[in-house]
Amino acid sequence: MGPRRWLEIGFGGGEHLAHLAALHPEVSFIGAEAFQNGVAKLLAEIEARQLRNIRIHYGDARELLEALPDASLNRIYLLYPDPWPKERHKKRRMIAPETLNHFHRLIARDGRFFFASDIPDYVDWTREHVSTNGGFDEVSRNTAEPFENWTRTRYEAKAVREGRAPAYLEFRIL
Numbered sequence: 001m002g003p004r005r006w007l008e009i010g011f012g013g014g015e016h017l018a019h020l021a022a023l024h025p026e027v028s029f030i031g032a033e034a035f036q037n038g039v040a041k042l043l044a045e046i047e048a049r050q051l052r053n054i055r056i057h058y059g060d061a062r063e064l065l066e067a068l069p070d071a072s073l074n075r076i077y078l079l080y081p082d083p084w085p086k087e088r089h090k091k092r093r094m095i096a097p098e099t100l101n102h103f104h105r106l107i108a109r110d111g112r113f114f115f116a117s118d119i120p121d122y123v124d125w126t127r128e129h130v131s132t133n134g135g136f137d138e139v140s141r142n143t144a145e146p147f148e149n150w151t152r153t154r155y156e157a158k159a160v161r162e163g164r165a166p167a168y169l170e171f172r173i174l
């Protein structure tokens with residue numbers, strides 16, 4: 001097996017990505033983020049912690065999904081994607097049939113897709129889309145429990161402070 005490669009989509013301030021990269025120097029990380037301030041924050045963190053295993057795609061993560069070769073990732077993290085709550089905006093959600101087709105193509109055998117959200121409707125939406133895709137199995141876990149080696153981002157802290165309960169879903173590629 002070649003080097004392990006994990007992707008985080010929409011890493012925001014990069015807290016979770018930097019945390020995982022520091023814990024796993026043997027893994028190559030890619031972070032995709034469209035928001036310039038977020039990229040700048042992660043760059044500062046990379047410098048401060050002397051991290052050598054993160055590459056950044058500054059722009060739309062979907063461009064990166066198109067460009068990456070088959071089975072080139074072992075994990076994809078999509079944490080607190082923008083909720084787009086209005087019915088007419090839901091088509092803008094990151095979880096969509098095309099994105100899941102890419103995830104399925106990109107994640108190597110036995111790989112995982114990790115999803116977290118504080119929006120129950122988005123959690124249901126994700127389960128439905130994943131089930132329609134048919135190429136993933138939901139790993140049975142306590143969805144109120146964060147993933148292993150978790151670190152709370154500012155975004156998550158705000159959601160919890162405002163009374164929203166996070167759900168953490170893990171899917172295995174079939």
Ligand SMILES: C[S@@+](CC[C@H](N)C(=O)[O-])C[C@H]1O[C@@H](n2cnc3c(N)ncnc32)[C@H](O)[C@@H]1O
Nearest residue numbers: 010011012033034035060061079080082153155
């Ligand atoms: C609600 S924030 C969550 C940030 C972070 N994942 C966290 O949990 O703290 C969603 C992030 O996704 C980014 N984003 C939204 N659409 C994106 C896209 N198409 N490509 C890359 N990043 C995107 C936004 O800029 C924003 O930083």
